[in-house]
Amino acid sequence: MKACRGFIQHLNMSVTIYNIDVEKHGKAVTEICRKIKRLSQLRHPNLQSLIGYCHNEPENQMFIVYDHIGFDTLHSHLYGNRNATTPMITKAFGLPTAKPEESDASSLGLVLLEVLCSRRTDLFDCGGTIIRSLKRSIERKIFHLMIDSTLKGEIAATCLSEFLNILFSCLLVKENERPSLGDVVKKLKFSLELQEKAEEKKQDINGKGSDIGFRLEDIYEEIHYLASADLEAMYGWKYL
Numbered sequence: 001m002k003a004c005r006g007f008i009q010h011l012n013m014s015v016t017i018y019n020i021d022v023e024k025h026g027k028a029v030t031e032i033c034r035k036i037k038r039l040s041q042l043r044h045p046n047l048q049s050l051i052g053y054c055h056n057e058p059e060n061q062m063f064i065v066y067d068h069i070g071f072d073t074l075h076s077h078l079y080g081n082r083n084a085t086t087p088m089i090t091k092a093f094g095l096p097t098a099k100p101e102e103s104d105a106s107s108l109g110l111v112l113l114e115v116l117c118s119r120r121t122d123l124f125d126c127g128g129t130i131i132r133s134l135k136r137s138i139e140r141k142i143f144h145l146m147i148d149s150t151l152k153g154e155i156a157a158t159c160l161s162e163f164l165n166i167l168f169s170c171l172l173v174k175e176n177e178r179p180s181l182g183d184v185v186k187k188l189k190f191s192l193e194l195q196e197k198a199e200e201k202k203q204d205i206n207g208k209g210s211d212i213g214f215r216l217e218d219i220y221e222e223i224h225y226l227a228s229a230d231l232e233a234m235y236g237w238k239y240l
Contacts, residue, residue, distance in 0.1 A: 003016060017066075018066070022060045022061065033055070051065040051067060105169075109168075138220065138223065155195065159191050159195035160219050162190060163191050164223050166184060166187045
């Protein structure tokens with residue numbers, strides 16, 4: 001995929017134009033167009049707006065035009081530029097391959113991990129894979145030490161456990177076992193409800209703050225995807 005910057009004079013708008021070689025990415029034009037049409041319906045301050053697209057049939061090239069908002073990483077937008085190195089996630093993340101929703105869930109799982117831990121996924125001490133790093137940290141019950149320090153004392157253990165279950169389900173190896181994005185949204189809403197309930201209980205009878213329900217060391221009994229069968233399915237290797 002190639003990208004370049006352009007300018008639409010009559011709209012006085014800077015744009016980013018992505019050039020996708022359809023044949024190279026092994027996707028049918030109809031499939032790519034279907035996904036582009038879905039993306040064109042999304043409108044959010046934190047999402048890059050899709051302006052339009054066209055297909056050059058003779059050369060089988062797809063051109064996608066986005067509102068130009070720079071090439072910062074998701075990490076820098078969420079946490080600021082902390083001496084970031086080569087970006088892993090850009091505004092084109094997930095577009096070139098136009099993969100189905102199950103693959104979108106996998107990408108979302110990585111984003112959820114970055115948001116939770118306030119670090120890019122390539123900065124994990126993976127020993128080969130991100131999943132291996134997660135598996136080891138949870139087995140050793142030290143994962144709660146890896147999350148964003150600003151969340152400690154603020155996020156309830158029940159909410160974090162549910163959030164991790166969502167994250168892990170998105171990273172399942174078999175695509176057909178991953179949740180749909182609609183299911184992910186429902187589960188995230190449920191995790192928010194757990195957070196709100198925990199906050200209601202946070203105040204004791206005298207109105208003094210209590211850490212009951214906010215001890216992150218208590219998350220491990222509620223992480224359902226740590227059963228040996230689940231681990232074997234998720235990671236493709238035996239549970240050790």
